[in-house]
Structure formats: structure tokens, C-alpha cells
Amino acid sequence: MRLTEAAIPTISEVLRAVADRGRALAWHSATAGTGGDHLLELAEQLLSERGEATSIALSLSILRGYDALDLPARRGWLSRLAVRFGPDLAALKETAQIFLQRSDEDAATRLLKVAEPRRQELLRRFNHAPGGTHALVRMREDIMGAVACDPALAAFEGDFVHLFTSWFNRGFLQLRRIDWTTPATILEKIIRYEAVHAIDGWDELRRRIDPPDRRLYAFLHPALGDEPLIFVEVALTTEMPSAIGPLLAADRSPIDAAAATTAVFYSISNAQRGLSGVAFGNLLIKQVVEELRRELPRLTQFTTLSPVPGFAAWLRDECANPASRVIAPQARRRLALLAHANWPRRAAARDILQRALLPLAAHYFLHARSSSGRVIDPVARFHLGNGARLERINPIGDLSAAGMRQSHGLMVNYLYDLNQVAANHEAFVGYDEVVTSAEVRRHARSIVRQFAREPSAKGSPKS
């Protein structure tokens, strides 16, 4: 065993040493002016610099200077940088004219080069600095909130996504199981980034990763060190669960992993907001399925227990629409019970509402569409596009405040049947078909029957 692993400099520290040395030599007053103007000048210098060490030192200085600004100043600076280091429109004009004369591939290649905004090379050079990749991910986070009102930033964001897509190429991701033997530096980030069912401190974290029937897998990238990109939490069970409460209960009794037949993906969290638009989740689930099958051959069912974040809003809109062809008058009366905060605990109300909500939820997934014609629910789009099947709707799935607010407590199971994912994916992506179990389709059909049954539906004059 090595004596003091922590005493060895990481490559970043050595790079920092190189950079610090280069900086000391290359210019006197990196910190003299840390204002935006000065930083823009440094960026200009960086683009023309050919020495490696000096280039790294300049990058580091800019990133540190940037970090010292407050958010509005950072955004303002990025916006100015986006404009100043855009493509050279004059040169591009000339090159475009030449291309139009020649129309050959050489000219096209030249066009490609000239059309690239100088910002991209700048970002590449920032990335040479120690910690550069992480700094760029956070820089893009800064942009995200401001692109709507600033076209230059919007274009700049495109540069970030373009480069991130290349750097975070799926071939470079590393799947890692996170458990109680994982370093605390990574574990604290899991606590911080869990976005679906919040982890309340180290004791709860331990309950999620230490028992034999719990797993957590993350994608890491070598350049981000102990920052996970995305992670998924898994419960090993003996049946498809219908509610999240029992899965997370502090006092539940774990089972032996070898006795499990079902793997439940109950939480998927993107950890880096700055990497939005660079997709990993799709592959993560499939790799984890493979990994679990290898380790536990008795597993036969891979499913999720997922929230339905768009349901309550959709239902509210439907209810507000007197001409709704979805909510029959009788259902509307029943839904009034939702106003009682405590309904899931009152047996009669619960029975009525379960019967009322199931067909509506089935309809929500199968037939409701957004104005752009897409399935409304973002979680549904993710799993269906991923090749999963909507397997079951659980009316009393999540009684937490968040669960009640976004979906009146509904949760669903998406099923990953590896023999079907390719076909399901094709059906959803190619033909817009939502693949579901027969049971879900039956629930959806009952909407039609309800209208048929409703006396008021006949020639329905008023509704």
C-alpha cells in the first residue's frame, strides 16, 4: 500500500505548476486588471499564443478572472466575448463567393474552416487549463439562463454543445457502481445532485447504496474527475412496485440480492446542468441492465417506478375546458374530491378517485399531445423513446407533497424488455406509437365508454 496517495500531485496540480510558471514569465499583470476588458484582451492574446505553457497560463488566468465576477458580470462578459469572437463575416463572405464559383469540396472545406466562430478555438484552449472542462461546464450553466434574450449567447451556447458533444462522446464515458466503499468526494455529489427523490443526508444515502438489494450506477468522465454526469438508482425486488414510499422506507428489511427477480430504476438524475443536450441516460440504463443481468442471472424483469410530472397540469387544463371530450360529467364530479387534501387516506374517496384517474392517466399517455404534437410527459418521452413500454399506472404511488402536486400521487412503471426495446423504440420514434400493456389500453378505452355511458353524452347538447 502506498503511504500517502493524497500527497501526490494530480495531473491538474502539475499542470497548474506549469501554468503558474508560464504565467510568471509571460506577462506581469494578469491580476492587474481583472475587469471584463482586461479578460477580453487576455482572450485575444490566448488565441494568438503559440507556446503551450503560456497558453495554459493565460487560460487559467481568464478562467480565474471570470470566476471572480458575479453572475450578471459573467453573462455580460460572455455576451461581449460571443460577439467579438464570432465568425469573421467579411472573410466568410469572400470564401462563400469563391465557393459559389468553384462548387468543389476544397472550397467547401475552406468554408467550413472560415465559418467556425473564433469562440470555438477559444473554448478549446480554455479546456487545456487544469480544471478547464469543469469550468466550461459551469460557464455554460451561466449562459443557459440568459440565451432567450441574447442571440449572441444563443449562438455561443451552440458552440458549447458542439464541443461538449465531441468531448463527452459516449465512447469516453465510464460506468461505475457507487456504493459505501466509494470515496466521500463522489458520495457528497450524489447527495447534492439527486433530483427525483431528494437524499436527506449521509444516513439516507447509506440506505440507498449500502443494503444488498440497492444499487447506484453513475457515468463518469475522466476530465471531470469525481463529478458524476448522470446516475441511476436501482432497487432489487421480487415484484414490480406500485409506490415509492415502501422502497425508500428507513425501516424496511433488505432482501438478498440473489433472491431478487426485478430491478427497479426508481430515480435517474442528470448531475451536470451545463451538459444539457448531451444525452447519456439512454445508454446508462441499457448498460446497467446488462451489468445487472451478468451479476444476477435470476433477474428477469427490468422496470422503472417513475413520476408523471405533467399529469396534474394537463388535467387542470382539461377540467377548465368545458368542451373536453376527455372528462365526462360524472368523472368531473368525482374529480372534485381531489380538493380534499387528505383523500388518499379516506377509503371511499380513494376508491372513487382511483377509478376516475386511471382512465384519464391512460388517455394522457396514449392520446393527449402537446401543441407541437408530442407526448406531453417528459419522463414518458424519455423512456418510450428509449424503447421501454408503459406497463402499469399506479394511482397511489407517491404521496409526497411533490407527488400530489404534479400528478395527484400517480406513478407509472415503464418496462424494459430487451427483446422489444428496438421494436418499441422504432414504433415510438418512427410512427409516434406509444407502446403500452393491454391493461393501460383498456383503461384508455374506458374513457370512450364513459362518454358512451353518460346520459349527458348522447347528442350531448350542453357540455
Added chain:
Amino acid sequence: MRLTEAAIPTISEVLRAVADRGRALAWHSATAGTGGDHLLELAEQLLSERGEATSIALSLSILRGYDALDLPARRGWLSRLAVRFGPDLAALKETAQIFLQRSDEDAATRLLKVAEPRRQELLRRFNHAPGGTHALVRMREDIMGAVACDPALAAFEGDFVHLFTSWFNRGFLQLRRIDWTTPATILEKIIRYEAVHAIDGWDELRRRIDPPDRRLYAFLHPALGDEPLIFVEVALTTEMPSAIGPLLAADRSPIDAAAATTAVFYSISNAQRGLSGVAFGNLLIKQVVEELRRELPRLTQFTTLSPVPGFAAWLRDECANPASRVIAPQARRRLALLAHANWPRRAAARDILQRALLPLAAHYFLHARSSSGRVIDPVARFHLGNGARLERINPIGDLSAAGMRQSHGLMVNYLYDLNQVAANHEAFVGYDEVVTSAEVRRHARSIVRQFAREPSAKGSPKS
């Protein structure tokens, strides 16, 4: 300690499992036709595929199919692919016209997108396959020998370099010390790739990395596993060495590392021909210097012991030129002694030739230039551009057959003085000035004196 680390699947194996599964589902006859046409069809399919697993499976099939072809077939296929997946010239034409009308950044961004040849996206997708990065590096090697006569391949090569530059961004490289505790998988590659002073088997490898006064450092990249990108061999000594023989002698006595004052970089080898044009060497030396300074604070001198690969050819050309203003008649007579294969071992000849060669070598570095106006020696260009100083010329440096052939046995020391590298770099890159020690300049000046002394020089008044 883990029981059988080797039993765990690497991420590549899991990816392969995912890919194999995807493939089985996605199409029937991946191996039916492995001819070039079939592979081109698969590539077309790959570009339109949106499912992750299927996409990986397709990439894997194409890479395997490619691998099964022989070199001419591989090049032919790449050439066809380069043409077929080039930029969409018609669309680009249209976009260029729109840009010329609008001349705004939006249109420029659009132009950037359309100008990108479809090949680039194809390469990115190949890279998703397990082992994809390595396969692409080898694919580029296949291209390298053929670009001269095939413009499509030349353009394609540009795509490789563009993507490699992004993927092998210096921020992603990992410096690692290679020693006798390093896994054999990496060590065997060091033996294979050493390009300057060949390593003759495991015993010699051990002599290069195991003694306390020897070091070997390599850059690795996470996506290439145990394939080093570049590595440098270092000897720790008490003075700047003038010949390679004693450094590599099997029977030398090692010294204690803590007693060393000088670190000698005596071999730098690029391990991946397919990564030519993606520069790492510059940074490698500087990081190793930092690392050694940290570990051994007594080190005060960082130098190379380098070959002079272009000297003999240049001298031959000068000798062949009767009007040479470099080789005085007397020198020419002395150089005739070079014809005796054994001259370094005959004291008289050696003395004469040493005196004759030193001024010529100094001139070769300081004043001789290629037709494009550059310093002739590639090794000199590398170290001078890197900020080193040409410190000393050693006439009897390398008596091996290769050393005698390329430089009549000359070797040189380039000195890395960290307080001067920035200035030296600037002088060389910005002002084309070769920074040398006073001694080397003195040697160079003696050429002028020789001509002054020569009787034949008398009537020549101006020189």
C-alpha cells in the same frame, strides 16, 4: 485485495454486449455481405439510426468488416466513403447564397453546419463502438500512406485530425510514470514503439526503467487504454552527457537518484502514427521537468541528448556543391577521411574530423535553412520551438550504424532552462532566431575565419 480483477468486464465488454444484443435485433445479415458495398450501406444506415444500442452495433459491424479487408481494399473503401459522405454541395450552395444576402451570424452558423462533411458525424458514431477510438487511429494510419494521390482521402484525413484534436485535447491527457511495476501490457508497447534507440527485449527494457537513475514517462488517454500516445526516457546523471553509448551500457553502475544534478531526455517517441499532427511532445517534456523538480529538488539542469538526423544529408549536398561558401577547401580535404568507416577509432582521423565537423554542424544549425526557409533539422525545430537552447555539439556521440549514417556520429544537447523557455520560444517562433550557447556560436564563426585563412579566399574581397 480483490480476488480476480481480470474477471470483471471492462466498459468495452459491456458495451460490446449491448452492441451485440442490439445488432441481433436490428438486422439479420451484418456478416452476410462484408464487401465494401455492404459496409457503405451500413454506414448510410448508421447515419440515420437514432437508437443508441443499434447505432453502436452498426458501428461495431462496420469496424469489424473494415478490419477484415486487406490494406488496398481498406483504402479503396475509405476513398469511396470519403466521396459519398462529403459535404452536400447543393445544399451548401443554397446556404452560401442565403448567407451572402443576409451576412449575419445566424446564416454563418447555418453555413458552418451545412459545410461539415457527413464523414465527421460518421467518425463520431464509429467512436461510440467499444474500441472505436483505437480503430479510428488505425484507420487514419491506413489513410496516411495514400493521401498524396487521392484528394478525397486528403480531405478525409483533415476530418480525422479535426476530431482527434478535439478528443485528444491536452486537458484529457494523463501523465504516468512507467517502471518495472507497470503492467506488462503497457511495457510490451514501450518495447514496440521506442523509435530513437531501439529496446532489444525485456532485459534491456528493465535497464531503462528499473534502475534508480532511470525514468520513463508517458502520456496516456482514457479512451486508448494501455496504448501510450508518446513517451520520453530520462537518465539522471551528474553532468551533461556527450555520448549515448555509456548511458545505455548494460554494465554501467547506477547512481542514487538523490545524487543526480542533471536530467537527460535521451529519447522521445511518438507511439501512435495515426495521431500525427496532434502534438503532445511539447507539454510532455515540461510536465516531466516539473515532476522531476518536485521529486528531486537537487536537479538543476534539464537537457537532452539528441540525434541530428538531417546533418549528413545536408553535408553531402554542400560537398557536392563546388561553390559552397561553407566548406573551405581545406575542410573538404579533411572530410575525405569520413570515407574510412573506422575513423572514430583512429585517433588522428578522429581529431581532424572533430575539428572539421564542429564548425560545420554549428553552421548547419545556425545558418543553414531549407528551401522553405526553415531550420533543416526536425529534432532541432522541435526543441527550439519548444523553448530549449542548443547547448553543445558532441562529435563522437553515437557510433551506432544509424548514428554514423545520419550525422557522422554527431549528437547535440538541447538545454531546457525554465527561466528562459518562454523567451527562447518567442525568439525562435517570432524572430526565427536559433538560441545557442556562446560555444556553439564560436564554432559557427570559425567557418568565416576558415574562409578568411584559405589562400583561395584571398582574391575574394567582399565576403
Added chain:
Amino acid sequence: MRLTEAAIPTISEVLRAVADRGRALAWHSATAGTGGDHLLELAEQLLSERGEATSIALSLSILRGYDALDLPARRGWLSRLAVRFGPDLAALKETAQIFLQRSDEDAATRLLKVAEPRRQELLRRFNHAPGGTHALVRMREDIMGAVACDPALAAFEGDFVHLFTSWFNRGFLQLRRIDWTTPATILEKIIRYEAVHAIDGWDELRRRIDPPDRRLYAFLHPALGDEPLIFVEVALTTEMPSAIGPLLAADRSPIDAAAATTAVFYSISNAQRGLSGVAFGNLLIKQVVEELRRELPRLTQFTTLSPVPGFAAWLRDECANPASRVIAPQARRRLALLAHANWPRRAAARDILQRALLPLAAHYFLHARSSSGRVIDPVARFHLGNGARLERINPIGDLSAAGMRQSHGLMVNYLYDLNQVAANHEAFVGYDEVVTSAEVRRHARSIVRQFAREPSAKGSPKS
């Protein structure tokens, strides 16, 4: 990167598999009777078993059966075992007689063998089971509370210590730096085992190990996995500290490690009660000193900030003794102020008490002795025996409830001067001399002066 390191069986798991298999074959009813009698029978069987797998299985069964008993039952069982598997007194008698006849070394060797109680071989065999070492450490903990009243257990404890001393031979210990990148399994044990200044949860743990000016080093042993044996906490500072509060303050500002001149060992905790009597602390501090010197050459001072656990009790005894030659009447009046719980916060009382306590504390260390003639303070014995020097007494060092209770807030610094530890150790161990700074000796001398000054002392001529 390996996919799921946690999925690989540790050697323990494989051993368990071997053991389980062996057990299944070897006997039917391991769990049939888990009572003490049954377990004693299994132990008998274990001693006569020659097959490896069966032997491991038997050990495992016994250890599990033992674990299932409650503490009184465990102690009872161990006591019976101690008696039953003691030395064979009849055989020993015979062997002793033979020895007395022959008096040669052969007979002595035979005596050594026969005198060994069968318990020792039993413990060795228990240790073959997976997790056996840890189980034995806990078994000895069970004994520790009961040896006083049970001579058989006392003898048995000697067997444990004998074997532990061999297994935990210092050559087998591994020094490891514990920081925020350490696996959580180890970190949680640090929280649990810290015995000097309790760690209140993960946030405080982080403050102790993550800032650049904090260190924690532990000794581990391969057979105990992630169970630390002993650990020391270190603060890097710019001067010798006089109070623990500022060192542990949540809101303090860390300094750069490279700026530190002083390393302060402010907490040393034995983590395994069951290993009492097997000493590690001595070596730990010296190794950590070496390690810190190597990493941070600017460190010039290595000191502790230590509690004085025996002071308050000793002072109480002295006060209760009207004939005390230590507490002069005037001092006695001043000490009455200690009764005011809040005295450290009242300036006048604090000044008076500081002046009163310093000489008494100095006397406590230098001259007070236990009935067996030893220095009273256990922490002092540890550090003085270790070669440290008592450097300074800090009257307001630890205002916590525990600190006030055990030492009226006093803390002391022991200084580790590597050029003196051998001599200091020799002085203390060989000549019973407490090595201190001149300042401490001055304080001690003032006791004598006090008595000289005291009116009441006048008539007392020689004493």
C-alpha cells in the same frame, strides 16, 4: 476503469463459499444446537480436523454461534472453553519431570510445546475463517470486562494478546492518509472511534480531513480490512497552539499547507479496544512526522496539543489532604474560585487561577507520582515514554465540559524533537526523568517558593 468493482467477491466471500460447501458436507446439524455445549463440541471437532475446507467451515460455525449469544452467555462460554482447552496438566507434569532429568534443550522444546494451552491452536484455527481476525478482536473485547473475577479468562486473555502481538507485528501495519477521497466505509469508523475530541457527523469530519491544513493518518492491517487500528489527527499551523477551540472552530480560515511551520498532533485514538496491550501509537507518530517532513520541508516543529486527564483528580486529592506540601494555604484560597463554573470567562478569576494552576500542574508532571511510583498522567506517560518533551502548559486550553472536568481546562504541548527523542526516551524509561522545557521547570520551582513565602510555612523548618 473497471465496471463494478463492488461486484467482485473479496477473498472473504470466496472463503465463505469454500467454508459453506465444506460445512454442508462435513456435518448435518451445525445450527441444530447452538447452545454452548454444542459449540464446545464443535471446538473439540475443530482441533482434531485435518481438512482445510471443513476446518474453515467449523470455525465459521463456531464464530457465528458465538455471535448469536448474548454477552453473559458469551463470557460464560469463553470461561468454560478456557478451562476445557487449557494446557494438559498431566502430560505437562510428565514432560517437566523428563526435563528435570535431562535438562537439555530438546526437552525444553518439548516442554514449550506441551505447555501451550490448546486454546492457542483453537484461536489460530478460528482465524482461518473469513472475518476471523475481526471476530477474535471482538471476542477479546468481550473478555476484557470479565477477567478480574475469572482467572481462567485472565489466562485466556494472555493467549489473545500473545497471538495478536504476533499477527499485528509492526512490520505488517500499513500507514494510510485518510482524507475526503477515502471510502465512506473507513470514514464512518473514524467518526465512530474518535475518542479525544468527538466528531459530530459528516460535516465536522470533513472539517477535520479536507482543508489543506488538516491531516489524518491511520494504521491499517490487511486482515482487518477497513477497520483502522489507531489514528492521529494533525493540524498544520504557524505556531504552537495553546487551546483546542480555535483549532476545531467551524468558521476558521484554513492556511496553505506549504506556509505551515508546525504540525500539531491534537488527537490520537485507539480504534480497537480488543487490541489493548498491542502498542502502535509510538510508531505511528514517528512515521507521520517522517511523512510530513518529506511532503512539507518547511515544517520545523512537531508538537501535540494534549489533554491532562489525571490532573483534576490529583488536585482534588491534594486539596483534601490538609498536610499537603504542594498546596500552600494561599493557593488553596485561590483554588476555591474553581467552584464557580464560569470562572474562565471572568477576567479576575481567570488571572488568579491561571497563576495558581500553572505551578501545580508543573509539579503534577514533574514530581507527583502514583502509588506504584509512576508519572500519574497516562497521556504524559505515553508521550514522555515516546521521547517527547513536556514543552508548555496552557491553562485555558479546553473549555469543554470534559476539559473542565478532567483538568480544569488545562492542556499541554509535548514536543517531538527528532534529534532528542532517543535521549528523552532513555532519560524517561531508564532514569525516570521527565524532560521538560525550562519554563515548566520554573513553574514547578515556584511551588517551593510559595511555601517559602507562606507565613504558615515559617515555623516548618526542614520538612
Added chain:
Amino acid sequence: MRLTEAAIPTISEVLRAVADRGRALAWHSATAGTGGDHLLELAEQLLSERGEATSIALSLSILRGYDALDLPARRGWLSRLAVRFGPDLAALKETAQIFLQRSDEDAATRLLKVAEPRRQELLRRFNHAPGGTHALVRMREDIMGAVACDPALAAFEGDFVHLFTSWFNRGFLQLRRIDWTTPATILEKIIRYEAVHAIDGWDELRRRIDPPDRRLYAFLHPALGDEPLIFVEVALTTEMPSAIGPLLAADRSPIDAAAATTAVFYSISNAQRGLSGVAFGNLLIKQVVEELRRELPRLTQFTTLSPVPGFAAWLRDECANPASRVIAPQARRRLALLAHANWPRRAAARDILQRALLPLAAHYFLHARSSSGRVIDPVARFHLGNGARLERINPIGDLSAAGMRQSHGLMVNYLYDLNQVAANHEAFVGYDEVVTSAEVRRHARSIVRQFAREPSAKGSPKS
């Protein structure tokens, strides 16, 4: 990734630093006299030393001084040390008398303590020095060759074995798979220590560990670093092999590990001669079987391909005995063919000898016994005692010079059937029964029939 793992001091180096420091302080002339007398004085000093650092320094000095002696001097010194630091016979006499009076356990415990030769404590202290364990293993090697003629050394050897048995307790061993990713430091030792089928350099080593159908597992111990204790080589095949040649052939085609049904243990090597008498092999095979079953569930047969080292010598003795009841006259005539060196390559001779040797070999295993009544073959004793079954005798198994010399080319397969090992072990160890296949028993019976058939077999007509 860490920059230069190799730059971190191991615990040994730090200990060495501690030791060097201690030594410098503790005495002046460690190296003054390195003769045996001086070293004995140091040993005396070591036993009375109480300071940790000084104690380590003394140990180190003694071990270095020892190392500098030549073998005869080392043995001489150990012999003197064995005598000087034996048990205190006078004290032991007294203690024995007291014990005989009291006959209680207290007196027995005291006897145990006094009977321990001082050598044991000395060895324990040597073990504190960095590298001490390894030095002691080599020290015992030095003794091994000399114990026969020196009773003091014989007793001393007992001390080594006693301590090694404790330190190398099976609970502390680590099973590790050795493959081509293993550090070269370990691999070179595999080459050096392979004792059954020599490994001729790195290329052959690679053929033994790198192909998918080859495995090598070793036991390591934390205190011995990269020195393996014992290792086993495994071939994965589709049937029980009958000859070693094809298994080791350089040009064989590997199979997919997943296709294998049989694991063949074809070489087991003890790597540390100094650990003779501390048994590991037994457990190693069982753990490897478990490990392989886990990794490759299709494996159904675990077997060896083993040499028969004692057969040729036994056969020679039988032949030399005219009254042999094993070699019938006809068989004796046939065995004469063995004199032709080339017999395995001549079909007629081979057929005859195969038929002649098979029954004799079967008899050799089943009925032949040494003068002490044991099975003659040491390899057979190892595997049979381990619970394996003698499954098959292969007459043309090993045509190497060694194979022909020791067993006329015979090899055998021992079968490890995990459901039978306990019973087989019991049968062999408890009842001296050699468990074999029916086939082997049939061969053995034919010896009897041969005698029955022979005319010389008194009155027995023709059969």
C-alpha cells in the same frame, strides 16, 4: 490518475528513514565491526532495547550485517545465535520444579513463558525492520541445508516454522489472478519460480497467462509485497488431457473460455523455499476451483495433469529385486525395452510398454508403500490428502527428458470432485485408502492376473 505513483515512498522506505535516524542517534559504530561477534552483541542489545525506532534500526543493522556474510559464515553465525539465545535452562529448571509442586495452570503459563527460547523474540524483532519478513524467509533457507548436522540449527528452524505459521496464517493470504496486466515485478518472479514445467522467457510466460483459455493464480501476503508464496497454472479445455506437450505448445489455438468444460491444474509451484512446512497448496486449489466456477459456470470438471516423480525409482528397485511379487517375468522382459531411448516413437515398443507400465503404475499408487508405510509419490500424497481422486494414468504424458527420467513419461490426472473431496480426504487420511477410478483399480488387478498366468507361478496351470 496519479502522476507518479512510483515516486511515493512505500511504508518500507519510511520505516527505513525512521530506522536510519534512530540508528544514527542510538549508537556510533553499527558498521564498525560487522563480524559475527559484533552482530551477536547487537542482537543482545536488541533484546534489551525498549525504544521503537532504535529497535528497528538495530534489527536493520543486524540483517544487513548478516546479508554481507557468505553462506558458511551465515550458517556459523546462526548456529552460535541458536545456542546463545536458546531457553534459559536454569530458570526453566526452577520453574519446572515449581510447576511440579503446584500443578496448576498459573504455573503452566509461567512454564510456557520461560520455555520459549529467546531466539523467538529476536526473530519477532527482526521482523519489525523494513523488509524483515522477507529477510527471515531467506534466513530460514540458509538454515535448511544445514539442520541435519547441527541440532541447534534444527531447534532454531522450529522457531522459524512456529512464527511463520502464525504470520502466514491462511486468513492473511490474498488470492490474486496473474495475467498480462500484472506488474512486471511479479511476472518476473513467476518465470523464476515455476518449478514443474520451466518457463523460458517472457514470450512463453505470455502464452501461459494471456490467452483466454489460460489462468494463473497466486497467493500473496501483504508483508512479502510482490513475492508470490505459491501459484497454480490452469488450462481451460474441453476434455481431461493426457499429455503436457499439446497444452504448452507454442502454436496451439486457444479456445473461448466460455466454451471450456474442464479446468486443468497442470503446475503448482511453491515460490518460497523458506516457507516449507507452512502449507498453502491445499487451500489454493480449492479457492481457485470456487473462483473458476463462479466466473465460468459451464465448467464441470476440475482435474490436474500431474507428474509422477517417484515412479521410475520405485520400478528400478522392483526390477532389481528378483523376488518381486510385482514384476512378472514376462513383464520384466517387456520392460527391457525401456533401455531404448527412443521407444515412445517406435509404435511396437510403445504399445508393449504402455501395456506393461499401466498395471505397474496402478500398483505403485494403490499398493506400493514406503518403509514408513506411506504412499511413495509425493505429488500423489499431496492431491490424495487434499481430497482428490486418482482418475487416470497416461502412459505417454511427458516426453521431456525430465519426464522420461522420473516416470518413463507417465503422467496422471487427479480429479477434484467437490462433492467428494471431504469423503476422499477422510478415506485417505483416516483409513489410508487411495481413492481411484474403477479403471485404475482394474489396471492394478491385472498384476495379480499376470502372476496367475505366468508358468513360473507355481502349479497355476494356464488360466
